[in-house]
Amino acid sequence: MQKLAIQGGTPLRGEVRISGAKNAALPIMCASLLSSDALQLSNMPDLHDVATMRKLLEQMGVKAAIQGSEMTLSGAHIDKLEAPYEMVKTMRAAVLVLGPLVARFGEARVSLPGGCAIGSRPVDLHIKGLQAMGAVISIEHGYIHAQVPAPGRLKGAHFFFDMVSVTGTENLMMAATLADGVTVLENAAREPEVMDLAHCLIAMGAKIEGAGSDTIRITGVAKLHGATHRIMPDRIESGTFLVAAAATRGSVMLHNTRADILETVLEKLQEAGAHIRMEGDGIHLDMAGPLKSVNLRTAPYPAFPTDMQAQFMALNTIALGSAMMVETIFENRFMHVQELRRLGAQIDIEGNTALVRGVEQLEGATVMATDLRASASLVIAGLVAQGETIIDRIYHLDRGYEHIEAKLSQLGANIRRLK
Ligand code: UD1
Numbered sequence: 001m002q003k004l005a006i007q008g009g010t011p012l013r014g015e016v017r018i019s020g021a022k023n024a025a026l027p028i029m030c031a032s033l034l035s036s037d038a039l040q041l042s043n044m045p046d047l048h049d050v051a052t053m054r055k056l057l058e059q060m061g062v063k064a065a066i067q068g069s070e071m072t073l074s075g076a077h078i079d080k081l082e083a084p085y086e087m088v089k090t091m092r093a094a095v096l097v098l099g100p101l102v103a104r105f106g107e108a109r110v111s112l113p114g115g116c117a118i119g120s121r122p123v124d125l126h127i128k129g130l131q132a133m134g135a136v137i138s139i140e141h142g143y144i145h146a147q148v149p150a151p152g153r154l155k156g157a158h159f160f161f162d163m164v165s166v167t168g169t170e171n172l173m174m175a176a177t178l179a180d181g182v183t184v185l186e187n188a189a190r191e192p193e194v195m196d197l198a199h200c201l202i203a204m205g206a207k208i209e210g211a212g213s214d215t216i217r218i219t220g221v222a223k224l225h226g227a228t229h230r231i232m233p234d235r236i237e238s239g240t241f242l243v244a245a246a247a248t249r250g251s252v253m254l255h256n257t258r259a260d261i262l263e264t265v266l267e268k269l270q271e272a273g274a275h276i277r278m279e280g281d282g283i284h285l286d287m288a289g290p291l292k293s294v295n296l297r298t299a300p301y302p303a304f305p306t307d308m309q310a311q312f313m314a315l316n317t318i319a320l321g322s323a324m325m326v327e328t329i330f331e332n333r334f335m336h337v338q339e340l341r342r343l344g345a346q347i348d349i350e351g352n353t354a355l356v357r358g359v360e361q362l363e364g365a366t367v368m369a370t371d372l373r374a375s376a377s378l379v380i381a382g383l384v385a386q387g388e389t390i391i392d393r394i395y396h397l398d399r400g401y402e403h404i405e406a407k408l409s410q411l412g413a414n415i416r417r418l419k
Pocket of ligand 1: 023026092093120121122123124125126127163164165166167168193306307329330331
């Protein structure tokens with residue numbers, strides 16, 4: 001199993017280019033199932049999850065062509081309406097094929113995702129929403145089997161999400177593009193990635209209003225056509241590099257990113273003492289003075305993202321003072337705490353709240369990555385710790401960060417992959 005070895009203590013300095021967003025690329029790839037014409041995507045990140053999604057779509061009959069960061073997907077010859085367990089268990093976003101398949105072909109079989117390291121993560125809202133649109137759904141042998149009664153078209157419906165769900169909103173929005181009539185999704189996710197998907201669907205001929213707000217109105221059309229779309233920048237990768245720069249007391253310039261979708265993260269970094277400046281599609285961070293602890297509470301967009309909680313915890317471990325960090329989205333998203341403690345961090349957990357008391361210095365040790373963002377927090381901790389930190393199970397990182405050690409090396413970090 002591959003590992004990362006990091007010699008901590010070097011401030012990150014220099015420039016880095018941010019990749020396309022994983023959480024926009026995955027749903028948008030699934031949108032290729034909605035049309036028989038080709039979907040041309042640019043700014044695609046080179047990630048393990050993207051490769052897994054491509055493989056899944058290819059198994060269904062999608063033709064994929066890749067050149068650098070461009071990917072063309074053609075859904076002209078779909079012959080298998082199934083997402084098998086082996087795929088869904090490695091990547092929960094595979095459930096995003098459900099809505100498009102049911103909408104275009106009137107049927108789908110998708111493995112039920114199991115629990116994962118950060119919580120139970122049910123998909124009941126995806127299922128209830130499709131049922132509201134007329135799909136008949138049964139759970140058979142661990143699979144969601146969805147069928148639309150003759151004549152085989154979903155019907156527009158009014159659906160209220162009990163909880164804000166990002167992929168739930170995306171699945172139902174895609175399904176509604178080809179339904180008969182109007183669908184209204186209420187308490188919908190407002191994440192920028194939902195908006196990016198909506199922009200792509202609109203380019204494909206979908207009629208969608210309100211994406212980015214909590215009420216999305218979709219008027220079904222008979223068919224969608226091909227389109228070209230550029231994937232938005234990855235706000236979580238951006239945030240991760242900014243936190244790493246702040247924690248190491250460095251100075252970095254991110255290119256190909258967007259400050260407007262990172263507002264709460266930038267505010268928290270400023271509260272921690274960082275100086276931030278925007279320049280076109282760039283964000284510059286400079287951390288000269290003392291690093292201060294920041295309290296935070298995760299919640300759906302536009303509030304503070306759960307996908308940045310672990311990285312900020314690494315920052316708080318070496319900041320002045322104490323911080324209270326509340327995780328409201330996932331019930332078990334503190335898996336990094338035990339590993340950070342191995343590096344000398346002082347963290348107490350009570351339910352969904354972590355109290356982090358800043359220490360002067362972390363010390364390198366061997367730690368284990370447990371999920372994607374937890375891994376990023378260990379990398380940040382390793383970059384500031386004294387001596388060597390070895391991070392085991394880094395396949396989690398490769399799922400969601402493009403060439404992370406190359407990008408960090410470019411910023412002066414002493415990091416290498418052990419094979
Ligand atoms: C997406 C992101 C993930 C991020 C998360 C929260 C992708 C591919 N992944 O995951 O990186 O951490 O949003 O911002 O975009 N829930 C239910 N029933 C459902 C669906 C969700 O109870 O049917 C609950 C979940 O257990 C969780 C909360 O709703 O507690 C939010 O989950 P959701 O927004 O659906 O997360 P994902 O879309 O899976």
